[in-house]
Amino acid sequence: xxxxxxxxxxxxxxxxxxxxxxxxxxxxxxxxxxxxxxxxxxxxxxxxxxxxxxxxxxxxxxxxxxxxxxxxxxxxxxxxxxxxxxxxxxxxxxxxxxxxxxxxxxxxxxxxxxxxxxxxxxxxxxxxxxxxxxxxxxxxxxxxxxxxxxxxxxxxxxxxxxxxxxxxxxxxxxxxxxxxxxxxxxxxxxxxxxxxxxxxxxxxxxxxxxxxxxxxxxxxxxxxxxxxxxxxxxxxxxxxxxxxxxxxxxxxxxxxxxxxxxxxxxxxxxxxxxxxxxxxxxxxxxxxxxxxxxxxxxxxxxxxxxxxxxxxxxxxxxxxxxxxxxxxxxxxxxxxxxxxxxxxxxxxxxxxxxxxxxxxxxxxxxxxxxxxxxxxxxxxxxxxxxxxxxxxxxxxxxxxxxxx
Amino acid sequence: xxxxxxxxxxxxxxxxxxxxxxxxxxxxxxxxxxxxxxxxxxxxxxxxxxxxxxxxxxxxxxxxxxxxxxxxxxxxxxxxxxxxxxxxxxxxxxxxxxxxxxxxxxxxxxxxxxxxxxxxxxxxxxxxxxxxxxxxxxxxxxxxxxxxxxxxxxxxxxxxxxxxxxxxxxxxxxxxxxxxxxxxxxxxxxxxxxxxxxxxxxxxxxxxxxxxxxxxxxxxxxxxxxxxxxxxxxxxxxxxxxxxxxxxxxxxxxxxxxxxxxxxxxxxxxxxxxxxxxxxxxxxx
Numbered sequence: 157x158x159x160x161x162x163x164x165x166x167x168x169x170x171x172x173x174x175x176x177x178x179x180x181x182x183x184x185x186x187x188x189x190x191x192x193x194x195x196x197x198x199x200x201x202x203x204x205x206x207x208x209x210x211x212x213x214x215x216x217x218x219x220x221x222x223x224x225x226x227x228x229x230x231x232x233x234x235x236x237x238x239x240x241x242x243x244x245x246x247x248x249x250x251x252x253x254x255x256x257x258x259x260x261x262x263x264x265x266x267x268x269x270x271x272x273x274x275x276x277x278x279x280x281x282x283x284x285x286x287x288x289x290x291x292x293x294x295x296x297x298x299x300x301x302x303x304x305x306x307x308x309x310x311x312x313x314x315x316x317x318x319x320x321x322x323x324x325x326x327x328x329x330x331x332x333x334x335x336x337x338x339x340x341x342x343x344x345x346x347x348x349x350x351x352x353x354x355x356x357x358x359x360x361x362x363x364x365x366x367x368x369x370x371x372x373x374x375x376x377x378x379x380x381x382x383x384x385x386x387x388x389x390x391x392x393x394x395x396x397x398x399x400x401x402x403x404x405x406x407x408x409x410x411x412x413x414x415x416x417x418x419x420x421x422x423x424x425x426x427x428x429x430x431x432x433x434x435x436x437x438x439x440x441x442x443x444x445x446x447x448x449x450x451x452x453x454x455x456x457x458x459x460x461x462x463x464x465x466x467x468x469x470x471x472x473x474x475x476x477x478x479x480x481x482x483x484x485x486x487x488x489x490x491x492x493x494x495x496x497x498x499x500x501x502x503x504x505x506x507x508x509x510x511x512x513x514x515x516x517x518x519x520x521x522x523x524x525x526x527x528x529x530x531x532x533x534x535x536x537x538x539x540x541x542x543x544x545x546x547x548x549x550x551x552x553x554x555x556x557x558x559x560x
Numbered sequence: 561x562x563x564x565x566x567x568x569x570x571x572x573x574x575x576x577x578x579x580x581x582x583x584x585x586x587x588x589x590x591x592x593x594x595x596x597x598x599x600x601x602x603x604x605x606x607x608x609x610x611x612x613x614x615x616x617x618x619x620x621x622x623x624x625x626x627x628x629x630x631x632x633x634x635x636x637x638x639x640x641x642x643x644x645x646x647x648x649x650x651x652x653x654x655x656x657x658x659x660x661x662x663x664x665x666x667x668x669x670x671x672x673x674x675x676x677x678x679x680x681x682x683x684x685x686x687x688x689x690x691x692x693x694x695x696x697x698x699x700x701x702x703x704x705x706x707x708x709x710x711x712x713x714x715x716x717x718x719x720x721x722x723x724x725x726x727x728x729x730x731x732x733x734x735x736x737x738x739x740x741x742x743x744x745x746x747x748x749x750x751x752x753x754x755x756x757x758x759x760x761x762x763x764x765x766x767x768x769x770x771x772x773x774x775x776x777x778x779x780x781x782x783x784x785x786x787x788x789x790x791x792x793x794x795x796x797x798x799x800x801x802x803x804x805x806x807x808x809x810x811x812x813x814x815x816x817x818x819x820x821x822x823x824x825x826x827x828x829x830x831x832x833x834x835x836x837x838x839x840x841x842x843x844x845x
Contacts, residue, residue: 234812238601259602395704523811534794539706552622559616559816560598 202481292449328390331409338390340399674783732766
């Protein structure tokens with residue numbers, strides 16, 4: 157009886173939205189699965205192709221994919237997991253698996269049929285684990301990378317991409333001239349996190365009980381980032397400056413962005429670019445990375461869970477097509493294949509795989525991440541000294557951790 | 561007969577009362593219940609923590625910052641907005657051609673949703689292409705500078721809401737008996753004296769109403785900063801409701817968000833009481 161209002165609501169939503177409700181999954185022996193993700197860019201088209209091929213090859217399973225832009229994706233997903241209507245298979249970013257798993261919202265998948273875990277890149281195997289148990293299978297890895305403009309490099313007489321701070325600054329100076337910048341700040345979260353990791357700093361201690369953001373290493377990392385615009389003057393001030401647009405227009409020599417941005421460059425006329433691993437600015441070899449993780453909701457009926465695992469296994473082993481959509485595969489067999497080695501940009505980003513650094517796999521990850529970004533953003537905009545801002549952010553993180 | 565009427569009245573009230581208690585009264589008490597728990601939206605069972613969420617909120621510097629920012633916003637919007645509405649009402653209460661057109665012009669923004677208003681003003685405030693920097697020859701990053709972001713949101717909100725209170729003030733002004741004005745005029749009272757001693761006492765209850773309503777409205781400011789700044793830069797536009805929203809729907813901490821909501825309610829309730837004491841006509845209490 158208690159579920160009645162919910163059923164009516166779902167029916168109403170289904171009618172209003174014109175979409176089929178999440179009712180019985182079987183029509184004439186075909187298991188119908190829903191698959192949610194946030195791939196609203198060119199990656200969505202790549203995924204659509206893989207899904208439709210899966211449907212052709214598996215007559216007894218039909219996957220219906222729904223793309224919900226990342227901006228509202230987690231709201232919708234979380235509500236569906238809390239109150240019903242959850243999809244059968246869905247994507248969760250690696251840093252949020254702990255939050256969902258800790259509340260019992262995910263089905264454990266100790267083994268995925270047809271998927272050999274030893275074929276995964278070692279640094280990625282930890283993705284999807286919570287308290288030693290697997291709740292999600294990593295589909296890919298998307299680290300931060302360096303994109304550089306080949307024409308501007310040639311003009312400035314630079315023959316290889318920078319690999320450390322000194323080279324980066326030197327190249328940046330050569331590339332900077334009126335109307336043109338050596339580099340520019342793209343994404344504070346991705347670049348800031350990378351710098352923090354490279355200086356041996358981070359958001360939380362290993363047991364996720366305290367913030368480590370007020371460490372001297374954090375301040376050093378942020379000061380290094382700040383020096384690009386303040387000391388070396390190879391980067392414009394971040395405010396009101398569209399770095400990615402500048403790179404696309406050939407006005408910025410080097411930028412850091414995620415691997416998923418490749419497609420927007422390949423369609424840019426007169427832009428000759430190449431990619432490389434992010435230089436090492438600090439003493440530690442590290443680079444920010446994320447992974448899309450394939451999950452199944454808790455309390456999924458057995459036959460649909462099985463069908464879901466079949467689909468997950470298929471996606472994982474067909475990730476070469478996915479690489480063309482802008483993601484680095486995490487299966488060794490694909491990385492070593494000649495087909496993958498022909499992808500000249502992805503190949504470069506794949507070199508970062510051994511030392512990728514994920515955000516903390518903490519239940520509180522989603523809550524504490526914004527504080528660091530805010531502190532770095534305020535530092536770059538000269539609101540206060542980096543050390544002061546990082547201390548404030550660190551205290552706020554500790555506040556959140558105490559509240560748990 | 562009396563009894564029958566009473567039943568009839570209740571029957572007519574019933575549809576409203578059912579919805580009111582279902583969607584307003586129940587959530588109010590349920591929200592208080594939630595605020596006493598450590599309540600994640602996905603929690604299968606929730607821990608009762610008493611007033612711990614309230615204690616954490618009081619020790620949370622971001623909550624205090626959001627209170628100060630909201631207070632700053634109210635301080636700009638409520639007095640300036642009300643004075644502007646009253647001035648507009650007085651101006652439109654005169655007899656000349658075209659007042660209806662002006663009334664429509666001033667009232668139209670009230671009909672727009674906050675999203676539409678925010679998108680229009682985002683364009684106005686734009687640093688490179690904005691009309692404000694263009695016409696006033698200024699070089700201000702209105703929404704990106706922590707000093708100007710909140711005043712910018714306040715200005716936009718005043719523009720958005722002035723027409724609503726204007727209509728209420730106008731109705732109040734219409735209710736002032738003409739004889740009083742004429743008598744004052746014959747006695748040689750100057751315009752300001754005339755306003756203060758004849759008009760103001762009549763519209764005082766109207767002013768109280770407008771003040772309280774705009775104060776409550778301003779204390780719940782959300783859409784403006786949610787759409788335009790997201791609380792940035794450097795938390796300069798982080799309002800209480802936005803903070804509550806971030807806690808509740810960004811991080812799914814429903815217990816903590818409910819505690820924040822209740823603390824805001826306490827603040828607004830206190831402020832409203834003070835206002836009643838300050839502007840309510842003597843003897844009306």
